[in-house]
């Protein structure tokens with residue numbers, strides 16, 4: 001058996017190479033490289049797919065989070081609650097706006113933000129909660145929204161890992177003021193290049209986001225506020241429009257692989273993310289935990305399976321946030337997850353034979 005990597009993008013790109021190249025040719029002929037019609041076409045299609053009124057394409061997911069904070073007028077002196085066990089960029093969005101991320105532990109089983117811990121983290125400075133649909137599985141949106149409504153806080157969804165995931169049958173991205181996406185190449189919907197985006201039902205946020213990403217300008221060379229060059233590229237937009245047509249099929253293949261992992265991996269040493277009744281996730285990552293992580297990863301590697309770690313250090317213990325004075329022991333579930341997590345291979349092009357091999361090797365550990 002050849003090496004099976006945690007993620008391999010080559011199969012997907014072989015499958016759609018012709019279509020992508022044709023799309024690139026159209027961008028090239030129109031020289032529409034920055035923003036423009038190919039980005040607008042993707043924005044329309046993506047908003048429709050999510051079921052949101054509007055979508056805004058930007059340069060990457062980190063920037064989407066930054067702009068969400070700016071559009072909500074969140075800045076210096078404000079606090080934003082986020083889970084401690086997310087990719088660090090959720091926190092960057094808050095920090096780039098000048099606000100302070102306030103971390104909350106995750107649930108021991110679902111690994112999503114622990115709803116019972118949010119209220120204790122609220123202070124008079126709190127402006128918003130960013131819920132993260134971690135590994136492509138929705139967090140408990142209704143429960144978090146109820147807390148936000150009670151305390152008059154904004155809810156923002158970090159859907160960077162969750163394009164097409166469903167909460168109680170509804171595609172995520174419509175529950176908060178805004179939702180933020182990464183279209184990094186490795187995401188379930190990834191551009192040929194760096195890209196990100198937001199969805200919102202609110203037209204005034206839409207207009208503000210469009211201006212902020214374009215130097216604070218609506219009319220060319222007239223700048224209404226200090227803005228940014230955060231536009232999406234035309235080639236990225238065109239590649240995303242091609243790939244969006246395949247997303248549902250790719251997500252369903254991931255769901256089928258996940259179902260096999262969930263039902264056929266029966267090694268008691270290996271624990272999986274609990275799947276709540278509300279969740280129809282898209283398995284961006286398939287993370288498990290095991291007590292002896294190093295031995296497990298070596299056993300996988302000895303059998304031609306390359307695992308990965310998402311994420312080995314929780315946000316509150318990152319050096320970048322040392323000034324916030326968190327310490328080991330503050331968020332035990334996030335810390336346990338960081339110390340014991342291993343990501344198994346997960347992408348739509350995995351063959352049934354490769355899935356069999358992963359299941360057998362995990363069960364042999």
Ligand SMILES: Cc1ncc(COP(=O)(O)O)c(C=O)c1O
Nearest residue numbers: 060061062087089090160182184
């Ligand atoms: C949860 C989460 N938030 C934000 C981001 C940031 O996205 P990007 O890498 O496109 O800046 C990512 C992607 O890596 C992510 O996984």
